[in-house]
Amino acid sequence: MKNYLATLGILLIIAAVGWQFKNKFFSTPCAEPTPYNLGTFDTKFNISKKYFLDAITEAEAIWEKPSGLDLFVYQPEDSSRDVLKINLVYDYRQQATSKLKSLGIEVSNTRASYDSLKEQFEKLRESYEVEKAQFEEKIAKWNRGPRNNRSEFEELQSMQDDLNEKADEINAMVVALNRLVATLNLSVEKYNTVNTARGESFEEGVFYSDGTRRSIDIYEFSSREKLLRVLAHEFGHALDLPHVADSKAIMYELNQGNTLKPTQADLAALRAKCAE
Numbered sequence: 309m310k311n312y313l314a315t316l317g318i319l320l321i322i323a324a325v326g327w328q329f330k331n332k333f334f335s336t337p338c339a340e341p342t343p344y345n346l347g348t349f350d351t352k353f354n355i356s357k358k359y360f361l362d363a364i365t366e367a368e369a370i371w372e373k374p375s376g377l378d379l380f381v382y383q384p385e386d387s388s389r390d391v392l393k394i395n396l397v398y399d400y401r402q403q404a405t406s407k408l409k410s411l412g413i414e415v416s417n418t419r420a421s422y423d424s425l426k427e428q429f430e431k432l433r434e435s436y437e438v439e440k441a442q443f444e445e446k447i448a449k450w451n452r453g454p455r456n457n458r459s460e461f462e463e464l465q466s467m468q469d470d471l472n473e474k475a476d477e478i479n480a481m482v483v484a485l486n487r488l489v490a491t492l493n494l495s496v497e498k499y500n501t502v503n504t505a506r507g508e509s510f511e512e513g514v515f516y517s518d519g520t521r522r523s524i525d526i527y528e529f530s531s532r533e534k535l536l537r538v539l540a541h542e543f544g545h546a547l548d549l550p551h552v553a554d555s556k557a558i559m560y561e562l563n564q565g566n567t568l569k570p571t572q573a574d575l576a577a578l579r580a581k582c583a584e
């Protein structure tokens with residue numbers, strides 16, 4: 309009987325500790341995996357849903373493997389309010405990246421990348437201005453004349469197409485340049501687009517939470533590695549991790565490292581969060 313009571317006492321203590329443990333960690337992301345599924349999926353990225361989901365699974369493993377924790381779980385049928393929605397949103401950001409890629413330009417968050425892009429931008433802008441002046445002169449001449457010369461008309465049309473293409477390229481560079489100015493904290497004027505206006509800031513992705521709904525929006529990536537890193541970064545924010553100072557870290561404020569492993573700083577941030 310004595311033994312039985314002692315055992316019961318121990319069981320009660322374990323139960324109490326277990327209850328406290330559960331209560332303490334119930335709302336923290338380390339105790340239970342966060343369910344997620346896909347929200348918006350824009351096909352203009354030219355990737356399949358499988359490609360995106362595979363990348364998400366791999367980004368998930370970036371945190372789960374080294375920590376040994378089950379932090380996220382894909383639940384395609386979950387429609388509850390607290391499910392984390394992952395959205396792939398196409399807008400001017402990816403458009404600019406695709407345009408630059410088609411020109412063989414890949415931008416990284418470094419001063420060297422900024423300088424080289426700025427040089428290309430200035431060259432292109434200069435030739436654009438020269439061509440534009442020539443075009444305007446020819447248009448003025450055309451408008452003064454009989455306006456019936458077919459070859460002249462075709463020349464004007466091809467000049468205009470060329471100018472529009474150059475304007476697209478310039479605008480894509482402006483998006484990338486302004487993004488670098490902001491992320492690298494450069495004290496230079498914002499660049500202006502030609503034939504269009506845009507003042508938004510550039511982010512590759514964002515984690516959003518209002519306390520009841522959570523989402524990750526992905527706007528831009530230039531390679532699979534970049535996609536994995538931005539997904540892992542936003543997953544980190546979904547775990548309530550802050551930015552860390554290590555420039556190679558997943559949780560560094562800029563996506564400029566090239567490893568797909570969390571650094572010591574990342575793991576320390578996760579450990580600290582899970583110990584709360």
Ligand SMILES: [Zn+2]
Pocket residue numbers: 541545551560561
């Ligand atoms: Zn961030």
